Amino acid sequence: ETGVTQSPTHLIKTRGQQVTLRCSSQSGHNTVSWYQQALGQGPQFIFQYYREEENGRGNFPPRFSGLQFPNYSSELNVNALELDDSALYLCAYKGKLGEETQYFGPGTRLLVL
Amino acid sequence: TQLLEQSPQFLSIQEGENLTVYCNSSSVFSSLQWYRQEPGEGPVLLVTVVTGGEVKKLKRLTFQFGDARKDSSLHITAAQPGDTGLYLCAGESPRDDKIIFGKGTRLHILP
Numbered sequence: 001e002t003g004v005t006q007s008p009t010h011l012i013k014t015r016g017q018q019v020t021l022r023c024s025s026q027s028g029h030n031t032v033s034w035y036q037q038a039l040g041q042g043p044q045f046i047f048q049y050y051r052e053e054e055n056g057r058g059n060f061p062p063r064f065s066g067l068q069f070p071n072y073s074s075e076l077n078v079n080a081l082e083l084d085d086s087a088l089y090l091c092a093y094k095g096k097l098g099e100e101t102q103y104f105g106p107g108t109r110l111l112v113l
Numbered sequence: 114t115q116l117l118e119q120s121p122q123f124l125s126i127q128e129g130e131n132l133t134v135y136c137n138s139s140s141v142f143s144s145l146q147w148y149r150q151e152p153g154e155g156p157v158l159l160v161t162v163v164t165g166g167e168v169k170k171l172k173r174l175t176f177q178f179g180d181a182r183k184d185s186s187l188h189i190t191a192a193q194p195g196d197t198g199l200y201l202c203a204g205e206s207p208r209d210d211k212i213i214f215g216k217g218t219r220l221h222i223l224p
Contacts, residue, residue, distance in 0.1 A: 002155070002157070004155075041217075042117075042119075042201050042203075042215050042217050043214045045211055045212060048211075092155075101161055102146070104148075104155030106155045107153075
């Protein structure tokens with residue numbers, strides 16, 4: 001039990017639609033990262049937020065955007081969904097200051113038809 | 114671009130056997146983490162190694178970080194069906210603190 005929750009657990013959308021995924025931590029850690037994990041692959045880094053500001057981004061197009069709120073919960077928004085966006089979306093919070101451990105949520109499985 | 118190569122991709126062995134899986138890169142990492150992930154769940158951290166040559170043990174699991182901090186291995190002694198899962202290694206880049214994952218080793222322990 002990592003104390004990181006994600007919602008929804010599963011989601012089905014059609015191509016061209018928009019989706020918002022949510023993530024929060026019981027411990028209120030201030031650094032959150034989002035990852036995309038396609039079937040049979042390792043997680044791919046999308047971006048990271050620290051104190052409500054994006055401070056790192058992977059190779060994902062601008063239609064992937066995010067937010068972090070004052071309570072450190074976070075959202076991942078994806079516009080103009082494509083079939084290849086079907087994946088497990090994971091968020092992870094970093095541990096205490098100086099601890100580089102990441103604690104992952106259970107993920108949201110997105111299917112784009 | 115920093116890459117982590119994990120081998121083997123798939124491994125199926127009998128309960129009680131020993132196994133080693135590998136995580137290799139041409140790049141240096143500040144730290145390296147091993148996770149286990151079960152279907153439909155997020156990765157769960159097993160260990161973090163930071164110092165070159167470091168060895169950490171977690172019950173029947175032994176983790177080693179290479180001297181040059183470019184590679185790591187995970188050895189499991191007397192594997193059990195409960196060890197079944199996807200084992201992921203992830204390295205932290207010393208340039209920008211980003212975490213890079215390998216594709217994982219899918220392990221299946223047969224009872």
